[in-house]
Amino acid sequence: MQPLIHIFFLLSVAEFTTSSNCWFSKGPCVNGKKEYRVGGRWRVRYDDHCEDCTCVKSGFACCPIPYPVDIPKSCAAIFDDKKCKYHVVRRDKPCIPCSRPVSYIG
The missing domain is CATH 2.20.25.590 (N-terminal domain of TfIIb)
Known part of the structure; x- marks a missing residue:
């Protein structure tokens, strides 16, 4: 299971370094009062766009919806x-x- 998490993390980082619209934050995977485990996903709504976020081992990453x-x-x-x-x-x-x-x- 551990190698799978590392592969997921590497793919996630690769995506975020190639797209200027995505961002990464170190720290706990928290959205409001809900905390997520590694692999957890959530959507954040703003007035003019939404972002899909994923929890990885070293923090979380968010990208705008397509x-x-x-x-x-x-x-x-x-x-x-x-x-x-x-x-x-x-x-x-x-x-x-x-x-x-x-x-x-x-």
């Missing part, structure tokens, strides 16, 4: 702060999803 890129000009990305996800919809009719596939990064 967001849409390469959106057609006829479409727009709308952030749903209650569900922590983006909806890509038509600009002329926001109740209709964009028909063209969209890529996500994050």
Whole structure:
């Protein structure tokens, strides 16, 4: 089990060093009053975005949820702060999803 945790940690650190949007904090894995063990995950909601966090042996790391890129000009990305996800919809009719596939990064 211990080697698996080390591999997970190395993969996590590699991800965070390659993405400028992710961040790492040394210390206990605490979100509000809840404490997490190594491997624990939680989501943090903000007004304009959400972050997924993971507890690792030496602290915790958080990254923003994936967001849409390469959106057609006829479409727009709308952030749903209650569900922590983006909806890509038509600009002329926001109740209709964009028909063209969209890529996500994050």
